[in-house]
Amino acid sequence: MRRWTWAVGPLWLAAALFAGCDDDEAAVVDAAQQADVGPDTAVDMPDAGPADAAPPVEQPACDPLDPGSCTLPWPSNLYLVEDDSRATGYALRFADTALPASLATGNPVSPALFSHLDGYGLGTPIMALFPDLDPTQLPDETAIPDSLAEDAAAVLLEVTGDGVRRVPWFVDLDAQAAPGSQRATLLRPAEVLKPATRYVVGFRGLRTEGGAAIMPSEAFAALRDGATDDPALAARQPRFDEVFALLEGAGFARGDLTLAWDFVTASSDALTGRMRSMRDQAFETVGEDGPELVIDEINEYLPADDGSGAPWNPYVALRYKGHFRAPHYMKLDEVYQEKQGYVFNLDEDGRPAQNGWREDVTFYVSVPHGALDGTPHGLIHHGHGMFGDGRDAADLGWTRLCGKYPPRECGWYHGRVDQNHQFITFAGDLKGMSQEDRDEYALTILTDINKFPWITDRLHQGMLEYLLLQRAMMRRFGSLPEVADRGIVINPDENYYWGISQGAIFGSTFLALSDDVHRGVLSVAGVNYATLLDRSRNFEPFFAILAGVYPERIDQLVLMAAMQLLWDGTDGVSYVRHLSADPFPGQSPTQVLVDVARGDYQVAPLTMETVARSGIGLKVLAHYDVDRDVPLVEPVDYPYVGSAMTNWNFGNAWAAPGNVPPEEDPAGDPHENARHMDAMNAQMAHFFRTGEIIDVCAGAPCPDLTDVEGAP
Incomplete structure (x- = not known):
């Protein structure tokens, strides 16, 4: 069901338009060209003159450009509300009832979850519904260069003050839709988008599998043809006129368009600002050397089985378990299905504020036999896999792949690396996506995506604890009596990170x-989980739960895109x-x-x-x-x-x-x-x-x- 009651300010007046290049000077260049990396600045907008004085226009809750689903086309510019206080000049404001509702609770996803954003994410899928689309018109991931062809049926343009650039892309025609149902078209950028940047999307001349032309929606046809008599659509006309001009400069004639629109990506501050604020506050609180480390447990291992029954390991000599205190920037959320997760504790400016301490942040350290003679060893910070924990760093008895191709020694890969290359490995739990989070509520929250911040907010706390542990291991671990008294020497110049799977996904963030x-x-x-999820066997159980409470496939796709907006912070x-x-x-x-x-x-x-x-x-x-x-x-x-x-x-x-x-x-x-x-x-x-x-x-x-x- 589509819902149509949302009043906004004069977003679509000419005052809200982006600055674009002159038609004659628009430079459409090869997208394989290396992109310039510029400052993360506000998107320029031209002076609209007298139009600034026009009264507010009531806008619909759903975007009529694509009648297939409320928030399509995604990412819709309907929800970018003019806000001069934001780096991009916009705030992302979904209507109260725009996003899908859970069958378990009846609640649509709250727009308040996205109030900190000033645009869409840098890996956002671009989605629309074209009934019975012939997929051969749009290249898939094996034919990305075809997306740059002059006769391509779609285009993605990056718009800056320097001109217009074609961005490569590929299309997934949703392969997980039920047989006989409509399949969403997901146009995925084939490069990471730039922050605080305007992008224009255009589709032209689309056909059904039977060869018939796919007609534009009534709303889009009115905008394309300049025949908007509805006040809400008419207020958007100046913006779309500029979109059409940019597309014509790229060779996409206005009259050939099946669907077109633009969107803005979020600024780096909106995407990463909360995380960086937590980092800076925490180090100011704990000091430059990081938190104090406390050793709680030490396990010792002989290098070989001597027949005495004593524990042995060919690589690992010592395994430490300890803890430290970390500033806490979360608070308990309300109880949901007898579970209670953590969400941001925010100040009046929307920045994370310390809410006490996490008193018992666990860490593990694995020391090889070669370190016991005083030879300096470097440090490797291990990032664990999907819903794992820091114990992975001390992989004693890691034998589940023994005997499997390709040939290798049985298990203990961390220990072998440490012993063979003079490293000491340490790790903690990435709270938010650790084993504890999986066991406590990872499945529960899928019954109402309003609880998804129990994962994504807490990931910020987990990442902060990774950063604090790194500093403490560098500055404090080697001087602990439990370490120094055993002759273990840390090389202060060798500090590295090795993330595997989930630890690699978040490794870019940590580094x-x-x-x-x-x-x-x-x-x-x-x-970019929004692209990874459908392509991973790991998430099949999660999708089964999601489908039970959000049964419409297009709703699931919209939810994954919305969930990515929350994941984008880490x-x-x-x-x-x-x-x-x-x-x-x-x-x-x-x-x-x-x-x-x-x-x-x-x-x-x-x-x-x-x-x-x-x-x-x-x-x-x-x-x-x-x-x-x-x-x-x-x-x-x-x-x-x-x-x-x-x-x-x-x-x-x-x-x-x-x-x-x-x-x-x-x-x-x-x-x-x-x-x-x-x-x-x-x-x-x-x-x-x-x-x-x-x-x-x-x-x-x-x-x-x-x-x-x-x-x-």
Whole structure:
């Protein structure tokens, strides 16, 4: 059901229009060109003159441009309300009843959850419903260069004061829609969008599978043809006239358009400001050396089984468990289904405010046998996997992959890295997406997305505790009597991060925020959950619950896009630009080595390929794959100094295009394989200490299995 009662101010008057380039001077350039990284500034708008005095116009709660669903097309400019106090000049304001309602509670998703935003996220899907669309008109992820063709049926334009640029994209025609139902068209940007930037979307000449023309909606046709007699539509006409002019400059004739609109991305401050505020406040509170560390438990291990029954491990000598205090920026939310989660504790300006302390923040440290002779060892901060915890860093008895292809020693991959390369590994729990959060309420909150901040707000607290632990390990751990008295020496110049899976997704965030670590390895990495979720087998149980209370598939897609707006505060998609292209104020650039796995069941390589196309510092190394390169990206040769990504092929096929998880493959899930490979670990250790990425695969795609019996 569509709802139509929402009054707003004069958003669509000419005063709210963006500044655009002159038609004759609009520069439509190849989107493969490296993007300039400029300051995060407000979007310019021209003076509208007398129109400023026009009275407010009542706007509908739903956007009539796409009658298929209330908030389509997504991201709709209907909900960008003029606000001169915001960096972009806009505030994101959904109508009270615009977003889907839960069958469990009857409550639509509250617009208050998004009140801090001044635009949409940098990885937002672009969605519309075109009945019975012929999918061959729009390139999928295997044909991204076709999106830049002059005769393409769609276009995505980046609009700045310097002109207009075509952005590459691909389309998912929703593969998870029920048979016979309408399938949403998801146009996904093939690069990370820029903050505080205007984008224009246009579709033209679309046809059904039977070859018939898809007609524009009544509302869009009125705007396109300049025949708006409805006051609400008429108020939007000046903005759309500018959209049409920009599209005509790009070769998209106004009369050919099936649908077109524009939107604005959020500023960096809106996306990352709460997280950075918490970081700065917390370090001012605890001091430059970070929080004091307390050791609660020490486990000792012999290097081999001596027959006495004493614990032994070939790599790990000591396992510490401890805790520290951290400033707390959360408060308890109201009880829901007998559960009670945490949400931001905000001051009157909407910034996180300290609300006491988290008294018992747990951490773990794994020390190899080689550190007991006083040889200085570097520190590796481990970022754990999906809904895991810090115990992963001390992987004693990690044997669930023993005997599985490819050949490797049984388990203990962290311990082997530490012993072979002189590191000490430590970790904590990423609150918000730790095992505790999964067990407590991860499934419950899906019955009402108004509770999703129990995950996304708390992720800010978890990330803060990662940052505090990093500083304390650097400055305090080595001087603890439980450590120093055993002759363990920390190399103060070696501080690195290694995130795996979820730890790699949030690794970009940690590394962009920390000025203590300037080299990190992101294993089976990704960004932008809105793209990853449908392509991951991990989230199939979550989707089953979501579908039970939000049964309409289009509502599920809108919800995932809305959930991403909340995830954006900590998702790496908001932070990758700030690693090296545009570091946060006062911070130095950071290098990352990224590895992905062909055919990964859990984290699709697609999103890191998107980062590599974005011109923000991540390169793709030579010999990426035997079958294909990354579209629109020129590989760089080994050895390479800087940030770059590799692809590991364990015999899996590439996943078929589309927003579905990979099919079962005889090779099994390759997600965890590379981290167990000694070659990958040697590449990582060399990168950590030198910043240089070396070839460990004999001038061919990784891994080098030429001497392995049975390898593909």
